[in-house]
Amino acid sequence: MYSKDDMILWSMIGSMVIDIGKIEVLAFSPEYLFRIFKKSSELGVNILNENYNEVLEVIGTLKDGMEKEKIKNFFGDFRLLQNLRKQIEKEKEVMEKNEIKFITYFCSNYPKKLRKYKIPPFVLYYKGRELDEDNLEKSICIVGTRKPESQGIEEFTEELVKNMKADLKYNISGLALGCDFIGHKITLKYGIKNIAVLGQGLGSEIYPKEHMDLAKEILGNGGTIVSEIPPSLKIKGVYLLQRNRLQAYLAEELLILETGRKGGTMTTLKVAFLEKKRVYIRNIKINQTVFNLKNISKVTFISSYSDIKLIKILTSKPNTLFTFEFS
Structure with a gap:
């Protein structure tokens, strides 16, 4: 359901950083973000496809709270997602230049042991x-x-x-x-x-x-x-x-x-x-x-x-x- 490009996008979202005073933190809780990804996968809904009703369907299954509202606002901002998608080709160019390979959560050669943990990586980039x-x-x-x-x-x-x-x-x-x-x-x-x-x-x-x-x-x-x-x-x-x-x-x-x-x-x-x-x-x-x-x-x-x-x-x-x- 999620393509390899989609999975690169998920890894980009998971790596977004914001400044809080003198420290930097991830924009989203990794655990909460992975729950959104996993629930959407189970439901067969690609929430990166600019359908806000489907976004709400997936997010609505999770508990209420500040994190839920942040996620809802982010995945509802399709212009932001479109801008992030433009970065995917740049990441692939960097991979080609530096001989970097990658496997995603859905690949058969993705280590099975990682899938049993609370917050497995969306993508493993490797040399x-x-x-x-x-x-x-x-x-x-x-x-x-x-x-x-x-x-x-x-x-x-x-x-x-x-x-x-x-x-x-x-x-x-x-x-x-x-x-x-x-x-x-x-x-x-x-x-x-x-x-x-x-x-x-x-x-x-x-x-x-x-x-x-x-x-x-x-x-x-x-x-x-x-x-x-x-x-x-x-x-x-x-x-x-x-x-x-x-x-x-x-x-x-x-x-x-x-x-x-x-x-x-x-x-x-x-x-x-x-x-x-x-x-x-x-x-x-x-x-x-x-x-x-x-x-x-x-x-x-x-x-x-x-x-x-x-x-x-x-x-x-x-x-x-x-x-x-x-x-």
């Missing part, structure tokens, strides 16, 4: 090898702070990766400085393919620019660079939050090397727990301080690969030993 659905089941997401303070972090990561490499097919991370970089480099060293999830369009300059060579190395070793952001759009803080969610969706396990009380790692962690992913947290003082906050309980730390082996024995299903209570 490099297509995502391997089977190998995604044997993946880990190695993340953490951009400025790790503790000693021995690389040795710890290498010990884990060396012991896990026989069963590990993908490392999924965000190409960021610090812990992400450590995870990418060590897994590449042991022949594990990498998926770098970016908070920007793939036609814009790689962020951070220091990792342009790392991005090339990932692609050169059979990996993938992926984003749900339309290709022409540059990096934004709000897109990095979307990136963190997608990392947790794609990976089966999460390894936190080091983190502060705030930041992208905590966003990834929350999604991982909500989706019942298995989570490993490196046992160091700074992590113990962060994860002993009042709103978090029953956290277990790991010091070596033997701890991971024990966790996997105790949890035969891909679930976590830890429970978090977020305020």
